[in-house]
Amino acid sequence: MTDTLASWNDGEARRAILSFVERATSPGDGYIETADRIAVFDNDGTMWIEQPLPVQLDFIFRALARAAQDDTTLADQDPYRAVLTKDLAFFTAVSQQQPEAIRALEEALARTWLGQTPAEFEAQVATYLNDVTSERFGVPYPQLVYRPMLELFALLEAHDFRVFVCSGGGRDFMRVIAESAWGIPRERVIGTAPSYTYEDGVIRRGGTLLGGLALGPGKPEHIFAYAGRMPAFAGGNADVDIEMLESATFALLVVHDDADREFAYTSAAEKSVAAAQKNGWTLVSVKDDWNTVF
């Protein structure tokens, strides 16, 4: 670790973060008890790149495509059909949290790894993370973690915040990489998660999702379940993060506006920028606020 927030330019975002942390940890107005210092961050697009597809969605799509190849009766059902035909409308419907699309995706997710042990699933994730490379950067995704966020986590931890990740993506996918990539222990990884059954000494994936997708209102629901508190600090970058950001004392929204060093896009983040302006959340411009991205 270098200096405090060294990859952040001196600007409104950096100053707002430092000022919040200072007030939260100093006696007086805005002080936050140590026990309440929960910080929660979205994963894709907040902690590492999410273009052309969120990493976990890419992992899931490959698994769904394989499943449809193995069982051709699936090929004309969503989400398999949408994956095979690259029909974005279905996934737009998911990101808009349309109930039918969400249900179809939930069922497919629950079914795909049914009966597998954690070791079996983790081996697939590890292979994916080693072998698959970013189209744009030509390196595996674990090398495309945002350095400014690592510095932010270090700052928060130095002030006795416990840093969690809360992703709409799979909890158990992230747990394979969270410790090595972001220094976040498995028990602080929150996300969409299957049931498990324990029998004859072995844990295996069950056939349902527990608590639904960790998207939109599902984020604070999952955060409360795991952390037992609403967050003091939250960071996200998309419309599905709005409720999580609302539930926090201090909220930060990453805006992807740097086509030269990363990507520039606003899709699935239109409402969140408006919500940030309305609620006084701190906007973080990749272009202006970060002097180093990776």
Add this chain to the structure above:
Amino acid sequence: MTDTLASWNDGEARRAILSFVERATSPGDGYIETADRIAVFDNDGTMWIEQPLPVQLDFIFRALARAAQDDTTLADQDPYRAVLTKDLAFFTAVSQQQPEAIRALEEALARTWLGQTPAEFEAQVATYLNDVTSERFGVPYPQLVYRPMLELFALLEAHDFRVFVCSGGGRDFMRVIAESAWGIPRERVIGTAPSYTYEDGVIRRGGTLLGGLALGPGKPEHIFAYAGRMPAFAGGNADVDIEMLESATFALLVVHDDADREFAYTSAAEKSVAAAQKNGWTLVSVKDDWNTVF
């Protein structure tokens, strides 16, 4: 904190614990990576007294009795009927994990606090913990925490174990007291838990339990969900802890055999003592192994 395990007599149990912790944290055979140092303990009967009733069961019974008074149509249905008539057969069926009894209890638990905010529920728990006293000792239950277990938690934490509690009782009940009574932060409290819904900025209790009761196989299932790993160290005292103890590298079973200083009973712990002997778990006799109980 005084000396290491000062309330423990020098005997097999104390020596087995110290030897395990030494091996787990020293290079060589039996070494456990820091990330894998998860320790999990049952709550009632392992961390504080559970007679004449587990504390959380007493809290629940009072709530069910009030509900049946408010809605007399409930009075002839289990578990309300069993509570009002003090019919132990129903609760024996629960501790034996009979499906029909479990389902009836789950439904009642989910229904009782439906729609309440965490603050509303926590206020009820805090009142209970302040006002209700142990029949035998005449003090509130938070004063009846086992001191030897606090020393064990301190020893484990000093060796970089993260200490969790996993109870068949209510996760959100324990979270009110876990930090002050045992030094266990809310995010390390695992237990039977309701769904929550987030709407208009407010978290409220939903109408279902997520993942079922954390009893028997439900314990390792819940532990995996929260901690992301099977435990390196586990402690319990009852038949419903067997699967959790099986899932751990080192397991400890508290045997309540001290009628003078606490209670002597074997009910609901018959099978666990046999399992301990068969599997080589460490038996902890309250009478012989603890020189101080509270």
